[in-house]
Amino acid sequence: MKNILVTGGAGFIGSNYINFMLSNRDEYFIVNLDKLTYAGNLENLKPSEDNKNYQFINGDIVNSELLDFIFQKYKIKYVINFAAESHVDRSILGSQIFYQTNVIGTNVLLETARKYDVEKFLQVSTDEVYGSLGKEGLFTESTPLSPNSPYSSSKAAADMMVLAFHHTFGMPVVVTRCSNNYGPLQFPEKLIPLMIINSLNNKKLPVYGDGLNVRDWIYVIDHNKAIDLVLEKGTPGNVYNIGASNEMPNIEIVKLILQHLKKPEELIQHVIDRPGHDRRYAIDSSKIKKELGWLPEYSFEEAIIQTIDWYAKNKSWWERIITGEYQKYYQTQYKNF
Ligand code: NAD
Ligand code: DAU
Secondary structure, three states: OEEEEEEOOOOHHHHHHHHHHHOOOOOEEEEEEEOOOOOOOHHHHOOOOOOOOEEEEEOOOOOHHHHHHHHHHHOOOEEEEOOOOOOHHHHHHOOHHHHHHHHHHHHHHHHHHHHOOOOEEEEEEEHHHHOOOOOOOOEOOOOOOOOOOHHHHHHHHHHHHHHHHHHHHOOOEEEEEEOEEEOOOOOOOOHHHHHHHHHHOOOOEEEEOOOOOEEEEEEHHHHHHHHHHHHHHOOOOEEEEEOOOOEEEHHHHHHHHHHHOOOOHHHEEEEOOOOOOOOEOOEOOHHHHHHHOOOOOOOHHHHHHHHHHHHHHOHHHHHHHOOHHHHHHHHHHHOOO
16 A cells, blocks of 8 residues: 555645545555645545545644654655645735745655655645746746745745755655646636636626736646656656646636636626736646656646536535635625625
């Protein structure tokens, strides 16, 4: 058995990872440690909850006693650190928890993993650590780190820490830097689910600035398959970019969603821009393709339609989310919009 500690497994990418791996890998025993913040949702893990190779633990990656207990009890040999505060806009509203979880939390987890001699520690990072691109060019693994938001600066700090533990202690760490994910189970504060849900509710769609900021989109299962490959075959001390070469201006995605749902473009409303808004992300993933043989399998055209249809069919999933705390956040972020 391969005993893996997955942190943040009740969030969007982590829950898709666990559900996919447990239905495809008999040899994985997965312990999911998640603090269940506003973004964590155990409903995401329904397909896995009764699996004999799955254990959920409600807790914080900052809690070193709890980590000691988990590493000993479950003989953890692999760690995948998904746990993070992940939303740029929230990091602009208040940054402290981002450094607490994304930097201090990663440090506590890393120190514990070192103590128990793990075989691989995989830090799930982001292309946002590279900063912003102009009209041309792609991020490669050797692009200098130049993060612009509190969120991305906390992720960049964690990346450097993880790589320093390889350099100093020889720890078998790997870092993955992926572009923007989309798919089922994404918390509706992020562009795609937010625009789908607002469209379904005939609410205005708040597009920041001129809507021409570009993001490079990847289907969540393609990301998770890359993570699995890097966990198995990635060379310690290395960084792997992950992306599917699907650059699109935000406004085009918003229009595509409206078109598919047969809603009018009049729902679009340009609102004040995100402070420090990165203009363009685009990722060069030739290293993981050449060295590990990874290739994205999902076409954007098909997977985005399946994703829109998933939210249309799973109203009860998001209707439970968009109450309470979400409404408060929405009011603060979008004011009287
Ligand atoms: P998410 O916000 O949906 O989920 C984060 C999860 O982490 C939640 O379940 C939350 O409860 C948990 N968590 C937060 N703080 C914790 C703590 N202190 N201890 C334990 N659990 C905690 O995020 P996501 O979109 O699934 O992103 C997962 C990871 O992937 C993050 O590290 C993020 O930086 C990275 N990433 C995300 C994207 C993207 O497009 N969403 C792209 C590249 C990289
Ligand atoms: O690039 C990877 C990153 O992608 C991850 O590291 C982050 O965790 C993830 O949140 C995502 O960050 P972005 O800031 O790119 O994603 P978000 O969905 O918040 O925004 C995507 C684009 O859409 C961005 O240009 C801002 C814009 N936007 C977003 C929202 C929420 C709007 O125009 N209106 C909105 O209401």
